[in-house]
Amino acid sequence: xxxxxxxxxxxxxxxxxxxxxxxxxxxxxxxxxxxxxxxxxxxxxxxxxxxxxxxxxxxxxxxxxxxxxxxxxxxxxxxxxxxxxxxxxxxxxxxxxxxxxxxxxxxxxxxxxxxxxxxxxxxxxxxxxxxxxxxxxxxxxxxxxxx
Numbered sequence: 001x002x003x004x005x006x007x008x009x010x011x012x013x014x015x016x017x018x019x020x021x022x023x024x025x026x027x028x029x030x031x032x033x034x035x036x037x038x039x040x041x042x043x044x045x046x047x048x049x050x051x052x053x054x055x056x057x058x059x060x061x062x063x064x065x066x067x068x069x070x071x072x073x074x075x076x077x078x079x080x081x082x083x084x085x086x087x088x089x090x091x092x093x094x095x096x097x098x099x100x101x102x103x104x105x106x107x108x109x110x111x112x113x114x115x116x117x118x119x120x121x122x123x124x125x126x127x128x129x130x131x132x133x134x135x136x137x138x139x140x141x142x143x144x145x146x147x
Contacts, residue, residue: 063090065087066083066086066087066090066091066125067087067090067091067094068091069087069088069091071083071084071087082127085127086125086126086127086129089108089125089129090125092105092108093105093108093111093123093125108129109123109129109130109131110131111123111131112131118137119133119134119135119137120133120134120137121133121134122134
């Protein structure tokens with residue numbers, strides 16, 4: 001899992017990247033149900049129209065390139081060495097899970113199971129990867145009431 005030089009494309013990198021298990025309240029014993037986001041792409045074909053601002057943050061499905069180590073093929077974002085570090089961390093967790101059934105490789109923070117713990121532990125895959133208690137349980141419970 002070497003770290004090739006990132007392409008310089010003048011756009012912002014996608015670090016930090018946050019991954020978490022299914023909403024913590026589901027595992028912690030509230031009623032089931034899911035909530036999600038939908039999105040789409042709208043293309044303005046008018047050349048006189050103002051240009052949209054450059055993309056910021058992680059886009060839908062961005063984690064795929066990180067998980068599979070395909071960052072070098074991305075020609076849109078100006079990825080940095082930090083992006084490659086996050087990718088290597090993610091690959092280490094995923095590969096260890098495939099090999100052993102636990103995501104915890106040597107040398108990285110322990111990714112604890114939820115096991116109905118409230119607040120649920122959430123792994124933040126970032127330059128400084130860390131496990132923290134989830135902080136938005138109230139939002140998930142509200143969504144359960146609405147939907």
